[in-house]
Amino acid sequence: xxxxxxxxxxxxxxxxxxxxxxxxxxxxxxxxxxxxxxxxxxxxxxxxxxxxxxxxxxxxxxxxxxxxxxxxxxxxxxxxxxxxxxxxxxxxxxxxxxxxxxxxxxxxxxxxxxxxxxxxxxxxxxxxxxxxxxxxxxxxxxxxxxxxxxxxxxxxxxxxxxxxxxxxxxxxxxxxxxxxxxxxxxxxxxxxxxxxxxxxxxxxxxxxxxxxxxxxxxxxxxxxxxxxxxxxxxxxxxxxxxxxxxxxxxxxxxxxxxxxxxxxxxxxxxxxxxxxxxxxxxxxxxxxxxxxxxxxxxxxxxxxxxxxxxxxxxxxxxxxxxxxxxxxxxxxxxxxxxxxxxxxxxxxxxxxxxxxxxxxxxxxxxxxxxxxxxxxxxxxxxxxxxxxxxxxxxxxx
Amino acid sequence: xxxxxxxxxxxxxxxxxxxxxxxxxxxxxxxxxxxxxxxxxxxxxxxxxxxxxxxxxxxxxxxxxxxxxxxxxxxxxxxxxxxxxxxxxxxxxxxxxxxxxxxxxxxxxxxxxxxxxxxxxxxxxxxxxxxxxxxxxxxxxxxxxxxxxxxxxxxxxxxxxxxxxxxxxxxxxxxxxxxxxxxxxxxxxxxxxxxxxxxxxxxxxxxxxxxxxxxxxxxxxxxxxxxxxxxxxxxxxxxxxxxxxxxxxxxxxxxxxxxxxxxxxxxxxxxxxxxxxxxxxxxxxxxxxxxxxxxx
Numbered sequence: 001x002x003x004x005x006x007x008x009x010x011x012x013x014x015x016x017x018x019x020x021x022x023x024x025x026x027x028x029x030x031x032x033x034x035x036x037x038x039x040x041x042x043x044x045x046x047x048x049x050x051x052x053x054x055x056x057x058x059x060x061x062x063x064x065x066x067x068x069x070x071x072x073x074x075x076x077x078x079x080x081x082x083x084x085x086x087x088x089x090x091x092x093x094x095x096x097x098x099x100x101x102x103x104x105x106x107x108x109x110x111x112x113x114x115x116x117x118x119x120x121x122x123x124x125x126x127x128x129x130x131x132x133x134x135x136x137x138x139x140x141x142x143x144x145x146x147x148x149x150x151x152x153x154x155x156x157x158x159x160x161x162x163x164x165x166x167x168x169x170x171x172x173x174x175x176x177x178x179x180x181x182x183x184x185x186x187x188x189x190x191x192x193x194x195x196x197x198x199x200x201x202x203x204x205x206x207x208x209x210x211x212x213x214x215x216x217x218x219x220x221x222x223x224x225x226x227x228x229x230x231x232x233x234x235x236x237x238x239x240x241x242x243x244x245x246x247x248x249x250x251x252x253x254x255x256x257x258x259x260x261x262x263x264x265x266x267x268x269x270x271x272x273x274x275x276x277x278x279x280x281x282x283x284x285x286x287x288x289x290x291x292x293x294x295x296x297x298x299x300x301x302x303x304x305x306x307x308x309x310x311x312x313x314x315x316x317x318x319x320x321x322x323x324x325x326x327x328x329x330x331x332x333x334x335x336x337x338x339x340x341x342x343x344x345x346x347x348x349x350x351x352x353x354x355x356x357x358x359x360x361x362x363x364x365x366x367x368x369x370x371x372x373x374x375x376x377x378x379x380x381x382x383x384x385x386x387x388x389x390x391x392x393x394x395x396x397x
Numbered sequence: 398x399x400x401x402x403x404x405x406x407x408x409x410x411x412x413x414x415x416x417x418x419x420x421x422x423x424x425x426x427x428x429x430x431x432x433x434x435x436x437x438x439x440x441x442x443x444x445x446x447x448x449x450x451x452x453x454x455x456x457x458x459x460x461x462x463x464x465x466x467x468x469x470x471x472x473x474x475x476x477x478x479x480x481x482x483x484x485x486x487x488x489x490x491x492x493x494x495x496x497x498x499x500x501x502x503x504x505x506x507x508x509x510x511x512x513x514x515x516x517x518x519x520x521x522x523x524x525x526x527x528x529x530x531x532x533x534x535x536x537x538x539x540x541x542x543x544x545x546x547x548x549x550x551x552x553x554x555x556x557x558x559x560x561x562x563x564x565x566x567x568x569x570x571x572x573x574x575x576x577x578x579x580x581x582x583x584x585x586x587x588x589x590x591x592x593x594x595x596x597x598x599x600x601x602x603x604x605x606x607x608x609x610x611x612x613x614x615x616x617x618x619x620x621x622x623x624x625x626x627x628x629x630x631x632x633x634x635x636x637x638x639x640x641x642x643x644x645x646x647x648x649x650x651x652x653x654x655x656x657x658x659x660x661x662x663x664x665x666x667x668x669x670x671x672x673x674x675x676x677x678x679x680x681x682x683x684x685x686x687x688x689x690x691x692x693x
Contacts, residue, residue, distance in 0.1 A: 054586050075592040087583035091605035100601070101591035148591070 002078075002155035002188050004028040004051065008060035011046050011212075020046045022212040023060060031186040033179070034217075035203035037193055038235070043212035044192045048158050051190060052079050064155060075104075080149035081158040084165065086141045088133040088148075094140075095120075095129040098147045112151075119147040122181065139170045146178070150185065157182070157189040163198065175202060196236055200224070208232050226370075230377035233276050233370060239308055239345045242277045245374055253371075256313035256344075258293040260369055266381030267371065273380065276370035279308060279347040282362040292361040295344060297354050309346045309354060451475065451661035458657050474658035478648065478666060481659060486636035487644035490556075492670075494629065494640055495622040498560050502618050506569025507611065511599050513570065514577035515585060525574065532567040536627070544631055552632075559632045559640075563625065569614050576610040577603055612681045616674070623671045641667045 006026040012019045021043040028034045036044040049055040051062055053074035062069045069077060080101070088097050098119060099112040107115075120126045123143040133141050142162060149157055162178070163171045179202045182189050193199055199206045200220040207217040208231070216228045220236075227233035233241045246253040246260070248267065253260040253275050260275055267273060285292040295311040346362055354360055371380040450458055451474045453467045478484060512518075513525045543562045552558030580603060588602045604611065626642040633639040645663050649655045 052586075052590060054589075074586075074589045079590060081587065081590050083583045083587060085581065085583050087581065087587040089584065089588070089602055089605075092601075100588075100593070104592035104594075104597065148587075152591075 001030055001186070002065045003030045004156060004188060004190070005063040005066075006047070006051075006060070007063060009047075009050060009057050009062050010059035011043070011050055011055055012058045018211065019058070020212050021050065024209075024212075024214055026207060026214065026217060028188060028190065030188055032205065033182050033189045033191065033203045035191045035193060035199045035206045036209060037196060037199040037206055038209035038215075040194060041211075042209040044194075044209050045160055046212075047209070048081075048160055048190055048192050051156070052081050052158050053077050078152075078155045079158055080152045080154040080156075082145050082149050082160065082162040084161040086133075086145040086162075086165075088141055088144055090133050093130050093132055094125060094136070094144045094147070097133070097144055098151050101148065101152050115151045115153075116147070119151045122150070123147050138166055139174065142166060142174065146181070150181070150187075153185075154187065157187050157191075159189065159191045161193055161195075162191075163193075164195070178202065196238060200236065206236075208235060226379070227276075228379055230274060230276065230372050233372070233379075237278060239279050239347075241370070242279070242344045243372070244275050244277075244344075245272060246275050247272050255364065256293040256315035258291050258363060260364060261366060262371065263381060270374065272374040274372040274374050274377065275364075276372060277344075277364045278368065279345040281365045281368035282346045283365060284348065284352055285361045285363045287361050289361060289363065292363045295346065295360045295362055297356050297358045297360060298343065300354060300356060302353075305350060307348050307350075307353070309348055309360065310343055311346070311360065312343055314359070447661050447664055450657055451665050453658055455656065455658055471658075474662035475666070477656070477659035478663035482644050482647050482663075483636040484644065484663070484666075487639055487641045490633075490636070490638055491623060491640040491642075491667075493556060494559055494625075494638075495619060497556070498563055498622045499615065499619045501560070501564045502566045502569055502622075503611075503615055505564065506566040506573050506614065506618075507599070507604070509566070509570045510573030510577055511595075511603065514574045515598065515603065516595060525570075528567050528570050531565065532571065540627065540631065543628075547632065554633055554635075554638050556638055559629050559638060563622070563628055569618065572610060572614050573607065576607045580606050609682050612678050616678050616682070619674055620671050623667075 004026075005028070006024045008023045008025055009021060010019045010023050011021040024043075024047060026034075036047055038044050046055060050057050051069075053069065053072060057070065064077065064079075089100065092100065095113075095116050098116045102112040102115060103109075116129070117126070120129055123146060125140070125143055125147060128136060128140055128144070131140075133144065136144065142165070145162065149159075159178075163174055166174060175198055178191075182202075191198075191202060200223075203220065205217055206220055206223050208215040208223065210231050216223060216232045218226075223232060223236050227236060230243055234243060244255055246255050248254075248262065248271050251262055251264065253262055253273050255275050255277075262273065294314040295309070296314055297309050297311045299310040301308040301310075346360070348354070372378065373380055449465065449467060452470045452472070453464070454469050454471050454473070457464055457468055509528070513521060513528070539562075547553065547558045547562060550558070552561075584602060584606070585598065588598050593602060624642060625640070629638070629640045630643045630646070633643060636644065641663075645660060645667065648660045648663055
């Protein structure tokens with residue numbers, strides 16, 4: 001049980017001008033599950049390794065329970081880590097893998113065995129305790145790695161993409177298991193992932209990093225509803241948000257012919273803005289409806305309960321801003337980034353079944369439209385700053 | 398479109414054929430077997446000759462054309478080898494020197510390699526380069542100065558005089574360091590987070606994963622020390638500290654013409670212990686032990 005505080009912590013790798021982690025300030029409460037998310041190379045793993053003591057902190061500090069961790073060895077930090085590759089000891093049985101840390105810290109044999117069995121029960125590993133990692137499946141190894149962390153009852157769990165080596169189905173079930181386990185054990189957890197679904201579903205709060213700089217830390221809901229900038233908006237949500245650079249005319253943005261009303265207080269006298277519309281924030285209108293934009297359908301992805309339509313607007317103005325590619329490839333929906341440079345994504349309910357080449361009339365829902373500065377990408381009309389985002393409210397509950 | 402498909406298909410067939418050729422072409426297969434037979438002959442014929450000669454009577458050894466099987470088999474050669482020289486003393490000396498030297502070399506090699514790969518200290522790479530540089534110096538160059546030093550210390554005809562100058566281990570350090578570096582870093586980090594101290598990290602994590610390399614290193618060391626000739630020969634005058642290879646030379650010069658029967662018999666006897674060691678250890682060399690450590 002511990003709180004963790006990153007105080008302007010930076011990590012500068014040798015031969016790199018730009019810090020891998022740049023003055024990161026992050027307050028993680030006791031018992032909180034915080035997810036660090038961002039594209040490859042954004043410094044999320046480095047942040048985790050700094051916390052675990054595997055990488056030095058070049059500037060700033062990291063406090064655990066208010067104690068500066070500078071010079072404290074990894075073994076003395078009481079942090080358990082789950083590695084992406086699991087990093088099990090191949091020469092030891094599952095039970096020995098899990099009990100290794102306890103034996104090292106002088107816990108008696110009987111007590112170690114008791115705690116290992118307890119953890120094995122939670123993780124449904126009781127039948128596996130005498131097997132070696134080489135005789136286990138990927139999912140079982142992953143659970144042994146989890147077990148190795150939980151038997152220690154550490155101050156902090158550090159998890160570095162622990163699910164990325166599992167197949168899709170197992171990943172979904174293990175995801176829920178880990179989240180439930182964390183709620184039950186109430187151990188402060190820092191979880192690194194590049195998978196936005198994991199980020200949105202597992203954590204109390206999510207911290208989005210880009211190039212070593214913290215963009216926003218907030219609850220998943222807050223992050224989705226009120227992203228601080230276009231990067232966060234583009235990173236969270238799949239398919240990605242539609243971002244379009246629009247001219248401002250007469251107090252409204254011209255979104256491919258559809259008019260999006262703007263608040264003067266938010267926009268000021270800018271002559272262009274970036275308009276962000278989530279795929280689900282559209283309604284289908286009848287032809288010729290006021291404020292509707294005409295969309296020619298390029299690709300239809302039908303998922304049964306809903307379908308995603310990728311199309312291009314029949315209007316000369318406006319420039320679509322390509323959304324950030326979360327991960328190199330990743331499980332991004334194909335048409336989202338590809339198709340046309342001026343493509344839009346619209347989610348449709350089951351009642352609409354357009355086919356390729358059809359023309360759709362869609363209207364953005366004004367209350368769900370996000371507005372961003374056309375230059376900096378910061379969200380307009382957002383009162384809270386990057387770092388001042390709200391705490392996990394349900395933590396207190 | 399169709400021409401393109403055809404072309405792609407043709408190329409695929411080509412590639413497939415090339416692969417098939419490289420794996421199981423009859424000419425290549427024949428060549429492979431031929432190479433194996435030649436290698437086998439190069440190794441086996443001299444060995445066979447040694448064993449056969451050890452059972453021959455003296456006149457039969459020198460007959461021409463060569464006799465490939467003893468016409469009058471005898472064990473006189475073995476009797477002479479064992480009782481003609483103080484064979485027991487030489488064997489004892491060899492066992493002591495090989496045992497102590499190998500143990501020292503293996504322990505030093507593992508410890509230094511561990512320090513040079515997994516512990517962090519300033520000047521680590523420089524130390525490693527110095528060790529590697531030591532590998533480049535031929536033994537024969539250091540023999541004279543070592544001899545002067547050891548005889549000044551009054552260590553001639555002593556075990557420490559033979560053992561200590563031979564106990565340096567550049568090769569083992571080099572081999573084991575590379576082995577330790579090949580262990581996935583996550584495992585080392587996991588062990589550090591699990592509170593394993595330096596020795597526990599070596600003993601419980603790094604070494605068990607390096608078993609095959611360690612066994613190979615041990616076999617090479619034991620065989621080398623067992624067969625070491627020049628330095629023990631310079632250091633010992635008689636059977637007090639002389640090793641088996643030194644003892645063998647005594648058999649050669651008992652009378653004017655070398656009596657090859659006992660020499661060959663003694664050679665066979667000298668071979669047996671290392672052969673046994675090799676047979677016992679070689680099984681452990683094969684199995685990889687990193688399976689299941691990382692990923693799936």
